Amino acid sequence: MPGPAQRRPGTAGRPTRRPAPPRRPAPQALKLGNPRPRLRLVSLGLTLVMLTFVVRLLQVQAVDADTYTSKAKKHRFMSVELAAERGEITDRAGIALAASVDAYDITADPKLFTPEESKSPNAPEQAAALLAPILGKTPAELVSKLKTPKSRYTVLARRQTPQVWNQIKDLKSVYTQKARDDQAKGGAGVSVLAGVLQEPSSRRVYPNGDLAAGILGYVNGEGRGGGGIESMLDKTLAGKDGELTYPQSGGRRVPTAEGTRETPAVPGSDIELTIDRDIQWAAQRAISDQVRKSKADRGYVIVQDTQTGEVLAMANAPGFDPNDLSQANTTSMGNAALQDVYEPGSTAKVMSMAAVLEEKVATPGTHVVVPNRLHRGDRLFKDDIDHPTWYLTLNGVLAKSSNIGTILATGQLGKTQAEANQVLHSYLRKFGVGSPSGLDYPGETAGILASPSKWSTSQQFTIPFGQGFSINAMQAASVYSTIANGGVRIEPTLVRGTKGPDGQFAPAPAPEKTRVVSEQTARTLATMMESVVGNEEGTGTKARIPGYRVAGKTGTANRVDPELGRYRGYTASFAGFAPADKPRITVYCAIQNPTKGSYFGGQICGPIYQKVMEFALKTLKVPPTGNEPTRLPVTFKPGE
Amino acid sequence: MSATAKQLKGRAARLARLMPAGPSSAARTPFVLLVVVLLGGGLIALLLLNSALNEGSFELSELKRKTTELTDEQQALQRDVDDFSAPDALERQARELGMVPGGAPAFINPDGTVRGDPGRASAEPSSSASADPDTTASPSASTTASSSQPARSAAPGAPGSPTGASPVAPPADRQASRPAADTEPAQSADRESVPAAMSAPAASTRVITELAKPTPTPPGR
Numbered sequence: 001m002p003g004p005a006q007r008r009p010g011t012a013g014r015p016t017r018r019p020a021p022p023r024r025p026a027p028q029a030l031k032l033g034n035p036r037p038r039l040r041l042v043s044l045g046l047t048l049v050m051l052t053f054v055v056r057l058l059q060v061q062a063v064d065a066d067t068y069t070s071k072a073k074k075h076r077f078m079s080v081e082l083a084a085e086r087g088e089i090t091d092r093a094g095i096a097l098a099a100s101v102d103a104y105d106i107t108a109d110p111k112l113f114t115p116e117e118s119k120s121p122n123a124p125e126q127a128a129a130l131l132a133p134i135l136g137k138t139p140a141e142l143v144s145k146l147k148t149p150k151s152r153y154t155v156l157a158r159r160q161t162p163q164v165w166n167q168i169k170d171l172k173s174v175y176t177q178k179a180r181d182d183q184a185k186g187g188a189g190v191s192v193l194a195g196v197l198q199e200p201s202s203r204r205v206y207p208n209g210d211l212a213a214g215i216l217g218y219v220n221g222e223g224r225g226g227g228g229i230e231s232m233l234d235k236t237l238a239g240k241d242g243e244l245t246y247p248q249s250g251g252r253r254v255p256t257a258e259g260t261r262e263t264p265a266v267p268g269s270d271i272e273l274t275i276d277r278d279i280q281w282a283a284q285r286a287i288s289d290q291v292r293k294s295k296a297d298r299g300y301v302i303v304q305d306t307q308t309g310e311v312l313a314m315a316n317a318p319g320f321d322p323n324d325l326s327q328a329n330t331t332s333m334g335n336a337a338l339q340d341v342y343e344p345g346s347t348a349k350v351m352s353m354a355a356v357l358e359e360k361v362a363t364p365g366t367h368v369v370v371p372n373r374l375h376r377g378d379r380l381f382k383d384d385i386d387h388p389t390w391y392l393t394l395n396g397v398l399a400k401s402s403n404i405g406t407i408l409a410t411g412q413l414g415k416t417q418a419e420a421n422q423v424l425h426s427y428l429r430k431f432g433v434g435s436p437s438g439l440d441y442p443g444e445t446a447g448i449l450a451s452p453s454k455w456s457t458s459q460q461f462t463i464p465f466g467q468g469f470s471i472n473a474m475q476a477a478s479v480y481s482t483i484a485n486g487g488v489r490i491e492p493t494l495v496r497g498t499k500g501p502d503g504q505f506a507p508a509p510a511p512e513k514t515r516v517v518s519e520q521t522a523r524t525l526a527t528m529m530e531s532v533v534g535n536e537e538g539t540g541t542k543a544r545i546p547g548y549r550v551a552g553k554t555g556t557a558n559r560v561d562p563e564l565g566r567y568r569g570y571t572a573s574f575a576g577f578a579p580a581d582k583p584r585i586t587v588y589c590a591i592q593n594p595t596k597g598s599y600f601g602g603q604i605c606g607p608i609y610q611k612v613m614e615f616a617l618k619t620l621k622v623p624p625t626g627n628e629p630t631r632l633p634v635t636f637k638p639g640e
Numbered sequence: 641m642s643a644t645a646k647q648l649k650g651r652a653a654r655l656a657r658l659m660p661a662g663p664s665s666a667a668r669t670p671f672v673l674l675v676v677v678l679l680g681g682g683l684i685a686l687l688l689l690n691s692a693l694n695e696g697s698f699e700l701s702e703l704k705r706k707t708t709e710l711t712d713e714q715q716a717l718q719r720d721v722d723d724f725s726a727p728d729a730l731e732r733q734a735r736e737l738g739m740v741p742g743g744a745p746a747f748i749n750p751d752g753t754v755r756g757d758p759g760r761a762s763a764e765p766s767s768s769a770s771a772d773p774d775t776t777a778s779p780s781a782s783t784t785a786s787s788s789q790p791a792r793s794a795a796p797g798a799p800g801s802p803t804g805a806s807p808v809a810p811p812a813d814r815q816a817s818r819p820a821a822d823t824e825p826a827q828s829a830d831r832e833s834v835p836a837a838m839s840a841p842a843a844s845t846r847v848i849t850e851l852a853k854p855t856p857t858p859p860g861r
Contacts, residue, residue: 096722101715101719102708102711102712102715161712161716162708162712162715162716163712163716166712205719207718207719207722207723207726208722208726208727208728209726209728211726211727211728253697255693255694255696255697256690256693256694277727278727281727281728282727545744546743546744546756546757546759547744547745547746547755547756547757547758548744548756614743614744614745615741617744617745618742618745621745623745623747623755623756624747624755624756626755
């Protein structure tokens with residue numbers, strides 16, 4: 001048997017590798033094979049393997065590290081957006097006018113309501129019957145949502161209060177318990193409400209309903225400002241959303257693992273308005289009642305503090321309820337007091353009078369002979385009533401609101417009519433006509449005032465008594481505040497300041513002040529305006545407040561119908577301030593297109609002025625000055 | 641060298657010589673115990689740490705839930721408060737109590753003189769009153785007023801007021817408590833009449849500051 005041994009001498013010592021066991025004992029001198037080549041081979045192999053590992057390691061850890069880290073993070077970490085709380089809007093006393101509260105969107109998974117999943121032929125109907133009274137919807141509406149085919153998500157009701165969700169939760173637990181009992185008895189064991197879920201959301205509430213809605217505006221579906229202050233100061237109110245990142249496993253947070261990062265949300269700032277809630281209410285109430293009673297298109301009331309320019313109330317009628325925009329009429333959703341532009345009529349005569357007095361072309365006692373008709377330019381002008389020739393003082397022209405008298409007086413402003421126009425225009429501009437009021441309110445109008453060179457033949461004579469140019473209610477109120485404030489115009493303000501998340505109050509920048517007329521002129525004008533209300537011949541007797549000296553001016557203007565583009569209907573207005581000798585408050589009221597009852601400013605706006613002013617005086621505790629009013633003569637006897 | 645070692649030859653023998661010979665003199669038990677204690681202690685500490693963290697997270701979620709619950713409740717209560725304190729609601733409640741809006745305000749000076757024209761308030765014949773179903777406001781208000789007349793006197797210093805009530809000064813203590821009254825001498829006389837004529841609930845209303853005013857003939861007017 002030397003064959004195998006000869007053939008494979010090196011393997012003689014390895015019996016296992018032999019095809020057959022040796023029949024004889026091994027040769028005596030056992031020659032060991034050289035292990036070196038094998039070892040080299042093995043170590044080479046190992047080195048190669050190690051090298052592969054190292055290369056791969058370098059690739060994973062160094063070269064492509066970022067890719068893999070981000071890939072891992074995507075699965076390992078979960079990010080949740082932390083919604084910032086929207087700031088409140090409060091009145092001047094800090095009472096919330098708009099606030100954000102927690103809410104839930106009630107959602108459902110329609111798949112869980114299919115007969116296969118719910119093991120019930122009419123699960124949507126059952127669930128709808130249970131949910132309808134809680135959500136305040138009709139069962140049919142809910143059923144159609146729950147039956148949405150091939151969907152796993154549907155919103156049943158948006159922005160429900162936590163109490164609503166709690167009710168549903170209780171109901172759900174009752175049904176889950178029932179299902180468990182049923183399962184124990186061998187039934188299907190599926191709760192009909194298993195597919196009803198919630199999503200946290202937030203809701204903007206306006207605790208006072210339609211109060212000051214025009215100013216506040218509203219928020220849209222995404223919770224951003226959609227109008228008014230909400231949109232004007234949206235960035236300040238909104239704050240900054242935060243983010244929470246945490247390690248997760250199977251969709252749940254791992255509390256022991258590291259790597260939780262949290263960027264806290266920065267809540268929005270609170271806005272404090274200059275509005276006084278109670279005065280706003282009184283104003284809104286008064287104007288809404290009158291607009292309804294007169295069957296008018298709309299009306300506005302503005303209450304302004306004459307000493308600071310702060311707007312205490314700005315009411316529109318008809319208004320809307322920002323809590324329920326689905327019911328709101330889109331035409332009444334703006335802030336008409338700032339966005340409507342109209343011809344002011346006689347309330348603008350005070351500007352003409354201010355110009356006449358300031359230019360010293362007349363005094364309150366100057367005699368003006370007012371005929372029944374006056375021919376100027378291409379037209380025959382008349383007063384609101386036919387009258388025999390009136391012998392009025394300048395004071396009487398204002399008290400009786402004579403158009404002809406005003407044309408005659410302002411004619412004296414310049415040597416020629418063109419010069420007079422120039423002077424009047426400069427005063428109108430100084431009073432703020434034709435430029436934005438300074439509130440920076442969205443959609444605010446600047447009014448329309450042509451330059452004097454472009455005034456038409458008739459415009460030169462109508463502008464002195466308030467026709468032929470347009471303003472908004474805020475501008476009109478500001479004119480009166482200017483006179484009340486001794487001739488210094490203070491830009492109206494609506495925002496007192498903001499209160500940041502740290503509770504620090506930052507006051508709004510001080511409003512701009514400009515002198516329009518001298519203090520003397522302003523005081524004289526105030527006395528003249530007292531005759532409008534105080535004198536029996538005046539047009540504003542309905543605005544009297546017992547015990548107080550009241551200055552005011554009525555206005556009944558021809559209204560430009562926005563649809564027809566020509567005069568149709570009237571704009572009734574009343575403006576004034578009190579106490580006349582130490583003014584504190586300006587109230588302006590205007591009613592557009594009253595169609596029932598009187599349309600005279602003194603008749604329908606006078607009482608509103610009286611009511612609102614009385615309320616404002618009480619609220620602000622403004623005492624009467626106790627001085628006897630100076631009674632300037634209204635008429636004179638011809639020949640004196 | 642043991643017998644086994646002698647049997648080995650070559651490399652194996654050399655390796656065998658490296659092994660420690662004979663039993664070790666060091667005590668083995670304390671070392672083993674130390675290792676066991678270290679390992680076991682580490683494990684237990686880890687366990688405790690984990691469970692503490694877990695418990696913390698349970699507590700956290702529990703407290704979070706509670707916070708949400710309390711916030712919800714607070715917001716719901718705030719809503720109720722807002723509903724009650726809205727100017728509209730206050731006005732309605734005041735009318736139910738038989739109150740009517742007062743007219744123009746009048747003020748009593750510290751020296752007893754009156755500023756303004758005080759007059760009897762009546763249910764206003766305005767549209768707001770007609771819109772309200774509260775047509776009984778007027779009579780009830782006036783009865784309240786007349787019944788309270790003796791309680792509230794004329795302004796101090798009113799000689800021979802028609803009711804003949806003694807000239808006590810109801811606003812005096814109020815004014816004394818307010819130093820501002822000196823600089824701003826005017827103080828709403830009407831506000832003072834509210835507690836006198838009506839008990840507590842009336843005083844809390846902010847909107848309707850006046851009740852039917854039983855002020856007699858004002859002095860010096």
